[in-house]
Amino acid sequence: MSELTVKALVCDTFGTVVDWRGSIIREGKARWAAKLPGIDWPAFADAWRGRYGPAMNRVRTGDLPWTGLDVLHRMMLEDTLTQFGVTGLSEADKVDLNNVWRRLKGWPDSAPGLRRLKKRYIIAPLSNGSVAILTNMAKFAGLPWDMILATELFHHYKPDPETYLGAAAMLNLPPGEVMMVAAHTGDLDAAKALGLRTAYVHRPKERGPRAEPKRPAADAYDYVVDSFVELAERLGT
């Protein structure tokens, strides 16, 4: 399929480009063993991330005014620390631990695939992460974005329509010239309904060994692939 009409690829980040769960587990065991002894890091990562959807929904439904993800992550961290019985962590340590979201590593194919895609397309995250999180994460993980698109710019979280349409408008492109890339069908379905092109990247290990997502049908989206390298190959870059 010729994809010369697509000018920009905008990518979900947490889970699609970076391995948040594995990164938190690794950092927890390596850096936090002394200050947070006895923590079950896979359970901690899952509990922290499990508060993500509900926290964003408080903003999306108007229960909270616009609140960026650094602040939501911190609120979610406080609840998670309480859940795990942690008390006495210093403010500096909490800030540092909360910044683990800036220190996530890419899946092995992410940076190599993105470098190839960048040769022909504008590549950007379109994430619920803040601009600061995404910018620092890109430098940490070597992600070669052309620019940073964050839903923060629109004061709406995905899957609100303002985020997908705002991204296209900011790039001065019609929605049909923008392709949403994500490992999550809800994200892609919202983008597709607004006229964006879509690519699904299968990430079976995102939520750990016991929560493998169901792979959608091959014709559910414009592309259904297993990696950014495969997406680059399918797009001929």
Next chain:
Amino acid sequence: MSELTVKALVCDTFGTVVDWRGSIIREGKARWAAKLPGIDWPAFADAWRGRYGPAMNRVRTGDLPWTGLDVLHRMMLEDTLTQFGVTGLSEADKVDLNNVWRRLKGWPDSAPGLRRLKKRYIIAPLSNGSVAILTNMAKFAGLPWDMILATELFHHYKPDPETYLGAAAMLNLPPGEVMMVAAHTGDLDAAKALGLRTAYVHRPKERGPRAEPKRPAADAYDYVVDSFVELAERLGT
């Protein structure tokens, strides 16, 4: 001087990073000779750019609501075409000509210097150009930005304070950890007054051979340099 406290360099773009005048003259002679015969391209470039400050001031003073630079450039182009007696240019050609602002080339030191600075700092434009202009320009000119900051994000044009403070806030940094880099003293003076660090890059040819800017005193800003490569050397990157 140690600059470990500076985390991000935000750079004026038109004139500081890219040679708008030389680029428009070159493209005019190479691509527009048939459709726009007899145009004095240096004069055309100066006349078009001469309408830049006044057009932005109409927005800054509230005479116009927020209007992005693609639209202002087009309004300025219409007036410039009229001034030069051009009639009958097609809509498609006007769009294409207006997009010359996305096809500006960097000064020879810009990309090499920025690549060095990128190793230690977050580097971004902080320009009155739109996100779309700056993103496309970066790909055209090979500018290795980490992310794109445009005053469009704040619905204010420089030198309004909202732009400098907005950039620092979006990076989640205090103003003193952000350095404004520009070839224009007004831009730097505004940033300095708000607590940002400042670096002046001398661009004697920006406005052509008859309009060389006065070089400020060496202690007027944190750095006064002749190129991005020199700035990288001074910052030890």
